[in-house]
Each structure stands twice: as structure tokens, then as C-alpha cells.
Amino acid sequence: MRTDVEHAQRLADIGTMASKVAHEVRNPLNAIKGAAHFLRSEIENKELDRFLLLIEEQVERVNGVTTQLLSLTKPLAPALQPATIENSLDRALQVTRPHMMAKAISVNVVRDDILPQIYINEGQMEQALINIIINAIDAMHREGKLDIRLHTLPMQNKSRFVVNIHDNGCGLPDAEADELFKPFFTTKTKGTGLGLAIIKRIIDNHNAEFILRNSENSGTEALFVFPLGGSQ
Ligand SMILES: Nc1ncnc2c1ncn2[C@@H]1O[C@H](COP(=O)(O)OP(=O)(O)OP(=O)(O)O)[C@@H](O)[C@H]1O
Ligand SMILES: [Mg+2]
Numbered sequence: 656m657r658t659d660v661e662h663a664q665r666l667a668d669i670g671t672m673a674s675k676v677a678h679e680v681r682n683p684l685n686a687i688k689g690a691a692h693f694l695r696s697e698i699e700n701k702e703l704d705r706f707l708l709l710i711e712e713q714v715e716r717v718n719g720v721t722t723q724l725l726s727l728t729k730p731l732a733p734a735l736q737p738a739t740i741e742n743s744l745d746r747a748l749q750v751t752r753p754h755m756m757a758k759a760i761s762v763n764v765v766r767d768d769i770l771p772q773i774y775i776n777e778g779q780m781e782q783a784l785i786n787i788i789i790n791a792i793d794a795m796h797r798e799g800k801l802d803i804r805l806h807t808l809p810m811q812n813k814s815r816f817v818v819n820i821h822d823n824g825c826g827l828p829d830a831e832a833d834e835l836f837k838p839f840f841t842t843k844t845k846g847t848g849l850g851l852a853i854i855k856r857i858i859d860n861h862n863a864e865f866i867l868r869n870s871e872n873s874g875t876e877a878l879f880v881f882p883l884g885g886s887q
Pocket of ligand 1: 786791824825828840841842846847849850
């Protein structure tokens, strides 16, 4: 319980900071980005263009971190609606497609013929799936394989709906699972370490379970496990 309270306090502190930072930095950042974009259209010098592009990209990165921080800390809508996971997955695959194409990664989706209606917030679910898929892409070499399975399984005498996302990448770093889920834990030079913390928060909000583990074969498996049959 103490760990949970400390965790909640830490998130609340980050939340206060995030909304202040977002407020203070977003407008100037967008002005910088707009100015760089305008100069690029006016200047023909290749080297200057490269620097201006760098400014645009890095501003985009700071914007991204700010958005991530906000989504880690702003209150999540508690309202969940019955739906299948299909729309959220389709949209997450659409958003991540350019990243996959850049690394020639192939995706294979295997699903039960009939998907159950579960209680979800489609926007949140899409964000959780995007974060998982981006992590999987980061972990894989070129021509990696991403397997996604959607199926209903009996687990501990109950029926569960399981989303299993399996990459054949480098596998998890040597750290406790709790450690991985902490905000700002990252092994990537350009990582923020907020992706898993956001997923955990979203899946908790769905009364579901989030499991991240090394696969018996190779790479990493991420599972969302939803209880079925009146336990919502
Ligand atoms: N599919 C995976 N395969 C291998 N390692 C993973 C995988 N998913 C997460 N990790 C490990 O967990 C760490 C934390 O992941 P998380 O998504 O929270 O942050 P990040 O990806 O490093 O940065 P961000 O998501 O904020 O850009 C990663 O840096 C990586 O070491
Ligand atoms: Mg990530």
C-alpha cells in the first residue's frame, strides 16, 4: 500500500509539473517550429535546410514528451463502453505503419472469429496499443516479425479475453517488472520512459491486467488480459 501511495504521489507531482510545463512551453515551441518551417520554404541552401529540419524535429520531440507527460497524469475518463478491441487495434496499426515500413517489419494478426464485447475506452486502448507496438518496433531489427493474437481463453476457471503482442526483438532488459513500469525508466538514448507507465495506468483503468515478459521463443510478449463474464 505504501508503494502505491508513493507511486500515486509521484504521479501527482509529475502531473502538476507537466501541466505547468505544457502551458509554458507549448506556445513558444510552436512559434519556433512555425518560424523554422517558414525559413525552410524561403531558403535554398542545403546545409541551412538540414539545421532548420533539425530544429523542427527536435521541437516535435519536446512536444511529444509534453503530450506523454500530460497523458500520464491527467485524469482518465472512467467511462468505458462495450466494444470489441478491433477498432482500437486497426487505428493503432495505421498510426504505427510508417514506423514498421521504415524497418520492413511484418505484422501477422490472428484472431478468434468472434471477438467479445469488452468494456473499453477506445481512445485510451488505441494509445496503449500504439505504445506497445512502438516498443516492439524499437526492439526489433530490420525485417522483424510482430505477431498479434486476439482470443478468449479459460484462465483460473474464468473466461478471459487476451490481447497478446509478441515481437521477435532483443527481449527485456535485466530489471524487475516494477522497475520497467516506473515513469522515466528507459534504456534508449532517445527514450523518455513514459510509454509503459502510461499503458499500465490505462490497463488499470480498465480493471484488466498488463503482463510484460520475455517470450519462451524469442523476444518479448505484452499481454492485456480482460476478465469476461460478469466480472466487469
Ligand atoms: N518490446 C520490448 N522489448 C524489449 N524491451 C522493451 C520492450 N518494451 C519495453 N522495453 C524496455 O522497457 C523500457 C521502458 O519502456 P517505455 O515504453 O516505458 O519507455 P521507452 O520506450 O524507453 O521511452 P518512450 O516510450 O517514453 O519513448 C524500454 O526502454 C526498454 O528497455
Ligand atoms: Mg516506449
